[in-house]
């Protein structure tokens with residue numbers, strides 16, 4: 001994740017301020033140095049880093065903290081505001097009819113991003129179409145077509161035509177029923193004159209409302225020249241940063257935003273069409289600073305619930321909180337969790353859980369958890385309905401049968417039953433908590449303790 005390193009090192013530095021009510025000059029120096037170190041190692045342009053650290057220093061030393069505000073919270077707020085200021089607003093993309101042109105070097109992730117963005121617009125109730133004009137890379141047509149079909153959106157490409165400008169024209173005509181047209185263009189290894197000429201011609205035909213530059217998060221300082229040239233030829237309104245799942249850098253992309261005086265539109269976090277997020281600066285920075293991102297979390301939960309095959313009369317989460325909690329409930333919950341994407345990404349979005357707790361876990365803890373969920377799912381598939389409805393009655397001989405039937409070990413089965421018990425206990429605690437006020441009090445407590453009751457508070461996952 002971009003600037004991931006900043007998140008964890010800054011949290012360590014900020015934690016040293018716990019209990020302090022005033023900031024000394026040395027405290028501020030240390031924080032600013034930490035920020036500079038992280039930003040520079042994430043490839044953010046030096047002049048940007050200096051600008052940011054100067055304003056943090058100035059504000060932290062000159063502004064008066066509101067009465068009763070601990071030093072840590074005060075400086076965290078300043079860092080948050082300055083980072084939001086650096087990254088700026090998200091690129092404006094109204095939910096209405098429009099044409100978007102994608103530009104970028106070869107392999108930056110344009111084709112993937114075109115399908116992802118189309119999928120994203122389709123979740124907002126619009127009808128998007130991807131138009132593939134890349135006649136340069138063999139395979140680009142098939143890849144784009146396949147991804148558009150996975151995203152379930154309209155698609156136009158023409159493998160028999162080798163004129164990209166022609167294809168753009170045809171594509172816009174052929175997909176006239178769509179409201180959002182996303183025009184994908186060819187990339188080259190480096191910016192060459194013919195690429196620039198080609199994209200300028202496509203731009204003239206497509207007349208886009210928005211032109212986005214697609215950048216691999218690992219690009220580094222090379223982003224500056226690229227951004228400048230693309231901006232001069234087609235005018236860049238925003239940036240899509242891809243492959244954030246694979247790098248701790250991303251500073252180059254921030255430099256590109258600054259260079260083109262533009263903003264970030266989307267983030268790509270994986271190879272699937274659903275691995276895309278609309279960029280929201282405050283949620284993004286909150287997540288970075290370990291403050292969680294409830295907006296993204298809510299969106300993921302909603303999407304996961306829609307994907308989880310839950311029949312209305314089959315399973316109602318509210319019933320679960322009111323009455324009996326069974327293994328069927330747990331299975332549904334696991335399915336929904338699975339649909340939310342990689343656990344480490346999800347944890348970053350939970351206030352108090354991102355960073356703090358995650359940093360204390362061994363590196364492979366998340367994979368193990370994901371593997372364990374898979375095993376549990378297999379075990380549950382071998383249980384009868386009666387056993388799932390009343391797991392407490394599962395005895396030794398049933399454990400043996402379930403292990404044999406599911407091809408797992410008896411320990412796996414016992415572990416599942418143990419987890420079920422723990423989770424049932426947690427649910428019972430929730431059931432006892434009647435009022436919203438009490439719930440809020442508990443959430444606050446969890447946040448202050450940086451996750452407080454450990455994973456137990458979230459159930460076994």
Ligand SMILES: Nc1nc2c(ncn2[C@@H]2O[C@H](COP(=O)(O)OP(=O)(O)OP(=O)(O)O)[C@@H](O)[C@H]2O)c(=O)[nH]1
Nearest residue numbers: 106107108109110111112187242243268269270271
């Ligand atoms: N892990 C990860 N991989 C990505 C992401 N976005 C794209 N990729 C992968 O990066 C590679 C290049 O992506 P493409 O979409 O083909 O790139 P392109 O810019 O269209 O490439 P050209 O057509 O050659 O210019 C593919 O293998 C993608 O699966 C992402 O967010 N995360």
